[in-house]
Amino acid sequence: MRVTGVIVEYNPMHNGHLYHVEQARRSTGADAIVAVMSGHFLQRGEPAIVNKWARAKMALQQGVDLVLELPVAYSAQSASLFAFGSVAVLDALSIVDSICFGSESGDIRSLTALSDILVAEPPQFKALLREELKKGHSYPRAASDALARYAAQDESIDSHLAQQPNNMLGLEYLAALKKLNSKIRPATITRIASGYHQETVTHPSIASATAIRKATFETGIDTAEHLLPRSSFSILQAEWQAGRGPIAWENYRQALFTLLHRATPSSLAEFVGVDEGLEHRLLRAAMQANTVHDLIEQTKTKRFTWTKIQRALTSILLGLTRQEQSELHLAAGPSYIRVLGFTERGQELLRQASAQSSVPILTKLHKEKPKMLELDLRATRIYSQGYPVWQPGAESWDITLPVLIEKASKNVSRIER
Amino acid sequence: MRVTGVIVEYNPMHNGHLYHVEQARRSTGADAIVAVMSGHFLQRGEPAIVNKWARAKMALQQGVDLVLELPVAYSAQSASLFAFGSVAVLDALSIVDSICFGSESGDIRSLTALSDILVAEPPQFKALLREELKKGHSYPRAASDALARYAAQDESIDSHLAQQPNNMLGLEYLAALKKLNSKIRPATITRIASGYHQETVTHPSIASATAIRKATFETGIDTAEHLLPRSSFSILQAEWQAGRGPIAWENYRQALFTLLHRATPSSLAEFVGVDEGLEHRLLRAAMQANTVHDLIEQTKTKRFTWTKIQRALTSILLGLTRQEQSELHLAAGPSYIRVLGFTERGQELLRQASAQSSVPILTKLHKEKPKMLELDLRATRIYSQGYPVWQPGAESWDITLPVLIEKASKNVSRIER
Numbered sequence: 001m002r003v004t005g006v007i008v009e010y011n012p013m014h015n016g017h018l019y020h021v022e023q024a025r026r027s028t029g030a031d032a033i034v035a036v037m038s039g040h041f042l043q044r045g046e047p048a049i050v051n052k053w054a055r056a057k058m059a060l061q062q063g064v065d066l067v068l069e070l071p072v073a074y075s076a077q078s079a080s081l082f083a084f085g086s087v088a089v090l091d092a093l094s095i096v097d098s099i100c101f102g103s104e105s106g107d108i109r110s111l112t113a114l115s116d117i118l119v120a121e122p123p124q125f126k127a128l129l130r131e132e133l134k135k136g137h138s139y140p141r142a143a144s145d146a147l148a149r150y151a152a153q154d155e156s157i158d159s160h161l162a163q164q165p166n167n168m169l170g171l172e173y174l175a176a177l178k179k180l181n182s183k184i185r186p187a188t189i190t191r192i193a194s195g196y197h198q199e200t201v202t203h204p205s206i207a208s209a210t211a212i213r214k215a216t217f218e219t220g221i222d223t224a225e226h227l228l229p230r231s232s233f234s235i236l237q238a239e240w241q242a243g244r245g246p247i248a249w250e251n252y253r254q255a256l257f258t259l260l261h262r263a264t265p266s267s268l269a270e271f272v273g274v275d276e277g278l279e280h281r282l283l284r285a286a287m288q289a290n291t292v293h294d295l296i297e298q299t300k301t302k303r304f305t306w307t308k309i310q311r312a313l314t315s316i317l318l319g320l321t322r323q324e325q326s327e328l329h330l331a332a333g334p335s336y337i338r339v340l341g342f343t344e345r346g347q348e349l350l351r352q353a354s355a356q357s358s359v360p361i362l363t364k365l366h367k368e369k370p371k372m373l374e375l376d377l378r379a380t381r382i383y384s385q386g387y388p389v390w391q392p393g394a395e396s397w398d399i400t401l402p403v404l405i406e407k408a409s410k411n412v413s414r415i416e417r
Numbered sequence: 418m419r420v421t422g423v424i425v426e427y428n429p430m431h432n433g434h435l436y437h438v439e440q441a442r443r444s445t446g447a448d449a450i451v452a453v454m455s456g457h458f459l460q461r462g463e464p465a466i467v468n469k470w471a472r473a474k475m476a477l478q479q480g481v482d483l484v485l486e487l488p489v490a491y492s493a494q495s496a497s498l499f500a501f502g503s504v505a506v507l508d509a510l511s512i513v514d515s516i517c518f519g520s521e522s523g524d525i526r527s528l529t530a531l532s533d534i535l536v537a538e539p540p541q542f543k544a545l546l547r548e549e550l551k552k553g554h555s556y557p558r559a560a561s562d563a564l565a566r567y568a569a570q571d572e573s574i575d576s577h578l579a580q581q582p583n584n585m586l587g588l589e590y591l592a593a594l595k596k597l598n599s600k601i602r603p604a605t606i607t608r609i610a611s612g613y614h615q616e617t618v619t620h621p622s623i624a625s626a627t628a629i630r631k632a633t634f635e636t637g638i639d640t641a642e643h644l645l646p647r648s649s650f651s652i653l654q655a656e657w658q659a660g661r662g663p664i665a666w667e668n669y670r671q672a673l674f675t676l677l678h679r680a681t682p683s684s685l686a687e688f689v690g691v692d693e694g695l696e697h698r699l700l701r702a703a704m705q706a707n708t709v710h711d712l713i714e715q716t717k718t719k720r721f722t723w724t725k726i727q728r729a730l731t732s733i734l735l736g737l738t739r740q741e742q743s744e745l746h747l748a749a750g751p752s753y754i755r756v757l758g759f760t761e762r763g764q765e766l767l768r769q770a771s772a773q774s775s776v777p778i779l780t781k782l783h784k785e786k787p788k789m790l791e792l793d794l795r796a797t798r799i800y801s802q803g804y805p806v807w808q809p810g811a812e813s814w815d816i817t818l819p820v821l822i823e824k825a826s827k828n829v830s831r832i833e834r
Contacts, residue, residue: 262736
């Protein structure tokens, strides 16, 4: 079987994602699609709008054959860590032939050249980066500006690609493949219709997840029905009806403000991503703000972007300290592969992978767990505190729920117990 | 003016408390009553059913002339610290002639003799205490049993008084008066109708606050109407209607479970009252429990009483570490007197006290605040996270709300702004 990997968050899975899966299959000639998906806390530092089991189900019903969970140690982190963790999971599985990601451009040659600079970090690039950081920009902004300036010397590279924010993750995927010396072949497909962060809906049936979440919170899920595959829509509806969403940062107001009110600048600075004085700004804002939105708004500066602040809040909420993070040895890649669900074809993939994968593949949990997995379980316990309607036992769903098994042929969801 | 002090929690103020205020006034011949009242977290380690401003208002409308706040550093603590802090506030005010407290017995001579033993801690008493602790009892239980055994040698003392739990606070008040070498004269009145902890209602119009809270949570405030002074009832009704109650531990479920899920045994053991292995039991229970009630139920043992666990949870919620507590110098007594409200007669008392009190009397807050007061403000910010309906700005009510001023003659409440 030819196997293509995709790196996703599906927050929630919409028509644009469906198009991406179809394109990935077509452009790589894949027989099967494996997705690495963030769990409950996402790359932009947000809790997922709906839990990971519901999101895995959407994926399985829309053409993905196997859904693996990106450990939270990588998911709510910088583009570089997120990309490295995701690619490392696919690489460790040992049966993935290609990775297919969306970009603003299909120009894989220029993208690869740019990512090579990110990996090599030549001195001149580093000097440009320092220069850009001095302007007070955030790290991601400074890095892409420095990269564009450095690459502009080489006429064969389309250096502007570095400044399109949606390409940066792609560059990081390519960099990760190189760092891992992976045999996986990269492929890119051009994004259509809507930018990643675009908030408004401009295409009749395709909009960004950001726009769909916005519509859901402001006018209800029904107004986003035409932007979602039928199964995504009914899964979301069922979850909302059961009181399990929609989830946003405001659902963690009590925990977050309590944590901030009892913190000191130095205790806060122990958490991953709380640095360069962010601790002082956060504590000051917490004394004035009434909502998490206010809190972020009042904390934000040119350097401390919305995303950076949200990621810091995730670390604070989960209690992820620099000390704990250092014990996870992130540079070594995930020490396990967690399966969230599979179709019949996915099951076949798992059979193949189990003989070849470089780390254990977990479909059930054992008593002794890697530290990185303990952090995933903690994230679920804390995430479950935010359900609008109290769900007794939700804290232990990570342990008690079996993996999802979908009969792809019937395209009907069921959870085997 | 002859001034009598009472030490109260008014959670909520009911007919029994009204009787106590009237008896205190009558038996001591007082012209004015000063109450020291716990703020938002109470001696048994619980959040108050309604905020401190509402409880102060009840007091002012039912015969108390001046309401002072017991700093939270003392309020959610052992009987000994609670009593010491409360008596120290009244002593520091310098205009209080007597303290009047309820007990199972009016026998002030025996109570004084017993409290003298608590202060002196003779070696034989300490040996008995160690013996009782070895039996696996909680500290309060062991202390009262040891005290009763020690006092049994002296026939002139009614040693059984030590074993009635409702007397222990009284003994601690007497001990505190002695430690402070206070000129305040103790007086006791016999409790009527209902024990402190009694959960069921047996008297037609008097029941314990415990029974009233139980009725409120189980069948609604209306079923407790006949047990409350009219003004208490309407204050509670108004607060509930505004979405500010009733408050119980469950209202802090998200914050508390989040804190426990992200704690380690050693980080948890830093908090006041988390000792002797309680940290391990709490963390184990947090993995199983769905509610705060379950959590306490699953943690509790013969030694770790419900009250001890609740007090530990309060420390955890407020982030009160042993380190921070040591910096508060509790043995020196409160470093300020915080006024929550007064009647016209109370205002006259404040005028007298302001010239004589041994610590500053605060009716408004200044920018520079004692550490102990910072802890009170933190407690309010965290308490306000538990209101059933979100109250924007509630975190800063401690700073923005003026003290209550009641016209005793009209007996109508108003907040002067």
